[in-house]
Amino acid sequence: MRILTIYFVSLLLWGFTANSQPSTYKEKYRPQFHFSPPAHWMNDPNGMVYYKGEYHLFYQYYPEGTVWGPMHWGHAISKDLVHWQHLPIALYPDSLGYIFSGSVIVDEHNTSGFQTGTEKPLVAIFTYHNMAGEKAGTNHFQTQGIAYSLDRGRTWKKYHNNPVIKNPGIKDFRDPKVSWHAASNKWIMTMAAGNEIRFYQSANLKDWQLSGTFGNDEGNHGGVWECPDLFEMKIAGTLQTKWVLLVSIGNGAPNGGSGTQYFIGDFNGKTFQNSNTKQTQLWLDYGCDNYAGVTWSNAAGRRLFLGWMSNWQYAQTVPTRTWRSAMTLPREISLRQTADGIRLFSNPVKELEKLRTGNHEINADNKTAYPFSLGELELTVDLEKTGTTDFGIEIFNSKNEKIHVGFNKTTNQYYIDRIKSGDVFFSKVFAAKHTAPRLVRDKKLIMHLFIDHSSVELFADGGSVAMTDIFFPTEKFNSIQLYPKTKNAAFIKGTLYTLTTIWR
Numbered sequence: 001m002r003i004l005t006i007y008f009v010s011l012l013l014w015g016f017t018a019n020s021q022p023s024t025y026k027e028k029y030r031p032q033f034h035f036s037p038p039a040h041w042m043n044d045p046n047g048m049v050y051y052k053g054e055y056h057l058f059y060q061y062y063p064e065g066t067v068w069g070p071m072h073w074g075h076a077i078s079k080d081l082v083h084w085q086h087l088p089i090a091l092y093p094d095s096l097g098y099i100f101s102g103s104v105i106v107d108e109h110n111t112s113g114f115q116t117g118t119e120k121p122l123v124a125i126f127t128y129h130n131m132a133g134e135k136a137g138t139n140h141f142q143t144q145g146i147a148y149s150l151d152r153g154r155t156w157k158k159y160h161n162n163p164v165i166k167n168p169g170i171k172d173f174r175d176p177k178v179s180w181h182a183a184s185n186k187w188i189m190t191m192a193a194g195n196e197i198r199f200y201q202s203a204n205l206k207d208w209q210l211s212g213t214f215g216n217d218e219g220n221h222g223g224v225w226e227c228p229d230l231f232e233m234k235i236a237g238t239l240q241t242k243w244v245l246l247v248s249i250g251n252g253a254p255n256g257g258s259g260t261q262y263f264i265g266d267f268n269g270k271t272f273q274n275s276n277t278k279q280t281q282l283w284l285d286y287g288c289d290n291y292a293g294v295t296w297s298n299a300a301g302r303r304l305f306l307g308w309m310s311n312w313q314y315a316q317t318v319p320t321r322t323w324r325s326a327m328t329l330p331r332e333i334s335l336r337q338t339a340d341g342i343r344l345f346s347n348p349v350k351e352l353e354k355l356r357t358g359n360h361e362i363n364a365d366n367k368t369a370y371p372f373s374l375g376e377l378e379l380t381v382d383l384e385k386t387g388t389t390d391f392g393i394e395i396f397n398s399k400n401e402k403i404h405v406g407f408n409k410t411t412n413q414y415y416i417d418r419i420k421s422g423d424v425f426f427s428k429v430f431a432a433k434h435t436a437p438r439l440v441r442d443k444k445l446i447m448h449l450f451i452d453h454s455s456v457e458l459f460a461d462g463g464s465v466a467m468t469d470i471f472f473p474t475e476k477f478n479s480i481q482l483y484p485k486t487k488n489a490a491f492i493k494g495t496l497y498t499l500t501t502i503w504r
């Protein structure tokens with residue numbers, strides 16, 4: 001009897017633990033080749049750093065709900081930027097506040113003095129958001145703190161003398177991105193402060209001096225500035241370099257809501273000088289769902305980017321149940337000279353090619369619908385031979401829910417139309433057609449698409465235009481077809497790759 005009871009109790013317990021696995025990654029809308037948290041709320045990517053064969057991804061995380069709440073840093077690692085392993089939460093809120101966005105660097109020469117053994121310190125620099133201060137109506141509730149790990153990011157210790165930068169009386173004072181500036185032999189921090197960027201310098205990551213500001217009358221100011229990044233890059237095919245400053249804005253992006261603009265210029269160790277006019281607005285991605293993205297630190301000569309695949313306009317109401325939000329695909333970014341000036345190009349990292357499980361050619365007659373589950377599509381169009389002004393690809397299901405990803409010759413714009421994409425009712429602004437100007441003038445037009453269960457990413461013309469949009473079809477999209485469907489329509493040829501899941 002006793003043995004039987006133990007047996008039943010263990011069966012019960014087993015059932016309980018088995019069912020309470022954080023997630024199966026098979027839920028409705030669950031992205032299959034994008035990073036999303038096992039459960040609960042996620043926003044910005046944080047602290048991306050490459051160290052000893054591992055790409056670290058930390059992220060804004062609320063482990064007790066599916067809407068934004070007290071922020072922690074969730075954590076995952078990857079060896080190939082494609083498959084991810086979840087690790088325990090890295091940083092918890094403490095008496096100084098919630099842990100907002102920030103960065104991680106490898107302190108190669110132990111400038112911080114945190115190193116005790118052979119392992120290099122990983123140092124996280126993040127924003128503390130003090131709720132009590134905010135509720136009391138003060139304007140100094142955001143400060144910058146640091147924490148370090150001496151075991152390859154597995155465990156973290158907060159610095160005892162936090163905060164390392166106190167608030168000078170600026171309400172929005174956050175999102176430090178730190179990197180090593182070899183020319184001045186110092187750490188530099190790029191941070192959002194109200195409607196501008198502030199630059200700081202430090203020799204030890206603990207003492208910081210303000211060295212410059214940029215941007216209060218430059219670029220777009222439709223919303224608060226957040227999550228900057230600053231890095232130097234070679235202009236492809238030349239020996240010349242330029243500095244790129246990424247700045248996310250909470251509102252005012254070209255297709256509404258939050259988005260990421262960028263500036264190209266020079267940085268002298270202290271401040272940034274824009275090479276374009278103050279009015280110039282450059283956008284990293286024209287879709288509605290690529291926000292707060294920054295690049296990996298220490299990534300061996302590559303400039304790798306990842307963004308949060310949502311928009312503050314509706315992020316908290318999208319119809320997923322157990323988790324909310326995913327990241328964009330990791331992208332390799334590059335600087336290229338174009339007829340309009342130097343521009344930032346984005347392309348999916350080449351490691352993603354390993355997800356391909358098969359491919360077939362798409363017939364140019366536009367008559368055939370091709371079945372797919374998860375797909376990557378490459379389309380090449382001869383613009384001169386194309387007898388139609390508007391063409392593209394329809395992705396649909398049996399309920400006639402669909403999205404269109406296409407190009408309009410008259411307006412010279414790419415677009416993603418998610419007006420009839422399924423559940424669009426959770427936000428007034430969600431059902432919309434988003435557009436992006438075509439940058440290059442080549443006669444050959446190239447669209448490269450990645451289609452997951454609830455997102456599409458377009459990389460057009462070698463990455464000169466990127467568009468990222470999410471969607472929620474009530475039944476999975478399972479067919480694609482070129483349009484218009486009439487004879488003699490666009491001359492299009494292409495390859496469709498079937499992709500496999502990264503979650504098993």
Ligand code: FRU
Pocket residue numbers: 043044060071100101127174175226227292
């Ligand atoms: C951007 C942002 C950051 C902030 C974080 C809070 O989405 O607002 O500025 O640090 O989210 O979660």
